[in-house]
Amino acid sequence: MTLSGRQKLTIIPLLLYWPAIFIATHIPKVPLWVIRAHMSDKTLHYIAYLVLVFLLWFAISPYKKVRWRRAAVWWVLFVVAWYGVVDEWLQGYVGRNPDVVDFLANLTGAITSLIVLSIFPFWPASLVLTGAVIFVLTTFMQANMADRLPVTNAAFHLCAYGFFSLLWTRCLHHLLPTKAPQPKWLAAALAVPTSFLLAVELSSAVAGNGFRLWCVIISAAGIAA
Template identity: 50%
Template sequence: MTLSRQQKITTILLALCWPALFVFTHIPIPQVIRRAGVSDKSLHFLAYLILAFLLWFAAGAGKRVNWRKTTPWWVLLIILAYGILDEWSQGYVAGRSSDILDFVADLAGTITGLILFSVFTFWPAGLLVTAAVIFVMTNVAQKNLAELLPVASAAFHLFAYAIFTMLWVQCIDLFSPGTRPRRTKAKWVKAALAGPVVLLLTVKLFSVILGKEFALPDMAISIGAIVAVVAAICLSAPFNKTQDLQGQNSGP
């Protein structure tokens, strides 16, 4: 069976993220996380939302969830079985304990994801999941993570906003196919920058409302990541256009 592009992406990420999730939940909670006052229920919800995304689109070939078929029910069953095993096994880890509320958060993240994926296909769903990750991870802690983990915070903002920008561009192409040849035009550049910048401003505004300090370095890194991705896409546009023309000329 030939895997689609979406299946290849999600299968690779699933193979990396699922073992990492297991390891993270089976080591003592780092003291820096405790000091930050991170809501572990939010992290559980987010982790299983991501897990549902990866497992569904690895199995579903980028299609929407169809509850009349067995595949989404198998995905739900597999994730819930893992969630039960995960919580049970944590009872044997020093510094960890089994918590039914953690499992409820796992269940909520999984079901929320599958409902979301019944409406959206791969690229929009990935965009929304990434936005949720950015929003929650930026605001999940009571204290400013940029002060406690400056390097990790900078890396998160760099990669998270770069990924979101790439997904945003994919969604622009998906919903407006005619925009792809115009990737060097000012109108397209504005559209490509608009979504990530709006998300960034919304997340930072919410952080300020929560009483957190405005982290200018993280803001600058995020903007740099957004601009770098859009610039790279613009610079590669002529090359991609040439490839498209060559493909058309070599066709039957």
């Protein structure tokens, strides 16, 4: 069977991502960076399954939005839900405690992803979910990661906003008749990522994390790149 380009874009990351989150949830001790981040593991469970369902859906249905009357949607939800159950159960064998709330966070992330995929096609859905991951990680991380893990923090902001900008430019090609590098196109290409960056940093400041100028500068570099 010949895979489409879009399937390759999702299957390859899926084959890397799914084993990675399985390993992460079966490490006997919670990773140090999670402890230092002071972030709820429920938030991480939510994000993990948000991304997992996105990759899984487009791996099996690369050019179709979610339609709730289709059996494929419910099969995806069924498989992911049962995986979440088994995942929590197996954690009891590696010294971690199975948690019903973790499972509910997993399920919420999966359903959220399907809702987004029922509204948006591939590229806009990618943009929305990437933005959601950036927003949640930035806003709900209660520790100042710029001080605790400066290299990791810098890499996250640079790559995350660079990837967000790349996805936005893909969407922009379908929205604007003007092509790059026309001034109107360039203005639009920079406006949305920059506005999103400022909104995220404002939300983070309101949440008590303060305004982090260095993070803004690194994120802006990712947008410009």
